[in-house]
Amino acid sequence: MSEASPAKAYGLHLGAIALLFVLSFLLPEYYHGLLARIMVLAVFAMGYNMLFGYVGLLSLGHAMFFAAGLYGAGLAVIQLGWSVPAAFAAGLGCGVVLSLVIGLLALRTSGVAFMIVTMMFAQVFYLIILYFSSWTGGDQGMVVPQPARVLAFGATSLDLTNPTVRYMSALGLFSLVLLITLALVRSRYGRVLVAIRENEERTKMLGYDTFSNKLAAVVISGIVCAASGAAYALLFGYVGSSFASVQYSILPLLWVLLGGAATTLGPLIGTLFMYYVIDITSGYTSAYLLIVGIALILLVLFLPKGILGSMRQRWLGWLP
């Protein structure tokens, strides 16, 4: 598999970002709002991809990292009255702490055990949210008040509930995470992660501390997922326990598998695909999940490495 030159790789990604920027002016109102939401959730998928795609660690508990950001930011605004930047930072902080603790414990396992341990931790996190319902709103969740969702710069301010501001904020976060992901996977560190995925024992033998590298990957993945959760709370104004449920641990796995694991743009493609299939088919039948299921089976049969993964395998070997 050949590697793209920096110009080609960054050109492609900047082109994708430019396309998303242009779409902001072209899309009808509904799809404009939907794409903002998709970009935020694609960040969640990118965080998941960092661990699953590049390190080969299949987690079934990433909803807890998303929820850490969601609740970290949401509660900071609702309960403590913090500003948007401080609340976003609080969300990231929660993601760092949680992913560090979970990483230290869960990385003592591997394979199926890692999957089960992460799922169990996520379930504990979910139940903690329900248990402290007087603070978290329990299963009903809470609204982040509209007046508090304002980004102030001195005398001027940006209203995050404004569709354009929201879209551009989502695009900003998405772009930042996309470019960081690209830089990471092209770096020496990124190659070490892939080496761990391909053969951890050999990587150890070459002198790498695989535990530390994996732990760093868990923390990076956790921060990115928390950033997505924090952005979701602040941009869309709702904090609820359903985002910490197992469903939201499985969704990023599906998005990444669909788009292509270990591809930088795959998470966006996968998230887009799922959203559009559900949005369109649900307009025709209440059995839309059956159609989604059939579509997934067909994709697994004919594009087993996901959309971009299969394209890379067949035609575009340089695709990051």
Place this chain on the structure above:
Amino acid sequence: MDKSKTFDLSKTGLTRRTALKGLAATAGLVTAPGFVRYSQAQSSAPIKIGFQSHRTGIGAAYGRWYEKTTAAAVKAINAAGGINGRQVEVIIEDDGTDPGRGAEVVGKFATQHKTDIVFGTLFSHVVIGSAPAAGEAKIPYFVVSEGHHVASTKLNRYVFQPGITDVKSQIQSMAPWIAANAGKKVTQIFPDFAFGYDHRDYLPPALKAQGADVIAQIAIPPTESSFTKYFPQIPAETEVIYHVMVGPAVLTFVKELGEFYGSNRPQLFGFMDSLEATDINSPGLEFLDGSHFWEGSPRYAQADDSAAQKAYRAAVGIDDNGAALGDPKDVSTASHMFGCWETLYVVKKAMEDAGYKGPEDRAKLVEATEALTAFAEGPEHPQGPKTFNGKIHQCFGIQNISKVEGGKLKVVHKTKIEDGLYEAEGDYTTQAL
């Protein structure tokens, strides 16, 4: 459409249409404008109501009956000339009983379908998750949820609940009857999540005001499938067990409670939420015979049913046992679904008061709804009379207490509206439109 060729999956067996729409995500975005060419509302165009339905997910049983009731109400409204001389059209989107999807659906109604209002949501977490989207889109959002979230004034000015009394009021209005007729020492058993917490928090002060006490509160985790181990926690002096378990485990709960007590049991009082869409004569529920339940609107036809109640039941298509006409096993959600019927008539009244013409009049519609104060019992409000508090966007109505007798529910007491009134917790009308 070159990009669609890049992802051509026609060989996979998918139809060309699905492949074009669904698989080529970027191409889908580019083609998206084709879906959204909508004309402006005109005087003869129908009033469009976006129905956020729980067609799938945990709320599906409710969603199905909410749709039936809504269809019946719209049919009746249209047959009588519609709203402001315009026919009413209902556009349904499934929210999967999920708050994330719920918010997207509200956005879809506001910006793609361009509906005049959004309507019909039941589950509280979906209402709370969707409310910000409604407030930001400035589209009136009429929910039929019974949750206290609207009246708590923690949502926003565009959210209303004018067709069904909220749970705080329901619980409060049960207290006088329980204290006077069932007993003064009450043990509560409730699910350990928000629905249960409403009962946990609102019942004790309401009973206290009636000279009765909650002597124990037993919260049962939602994941529990067997309940016997919790029953020894029920104090021996308990006179009334107040139970509000919901979900598939209810049958097991009742069966095990029956095995625990045998024939010598305290009084039982429950909320029909536990058994909505469930046959009261299901195996295992025999232990409930002689117990009492809250009902919003009675499931079983009553001897003293008003003409309006009879007409409503016939229009919706439920028989004397509260099941679908022609399918006795298809039991309705009678205690809640009347709220859809009544809410639509409130919308009609408010739109007529506002001289509503189209989405540009949404703010007028909000103010006209807030100006409403009472709804008289009749064909438009068959469940009973109601008052409406425009400051908290919540209605207050009578409640029914029914006894299980011979496999049916017989109404033995109707509360007064005043029994359920409480101090307002805020004022939506101070918020900007």
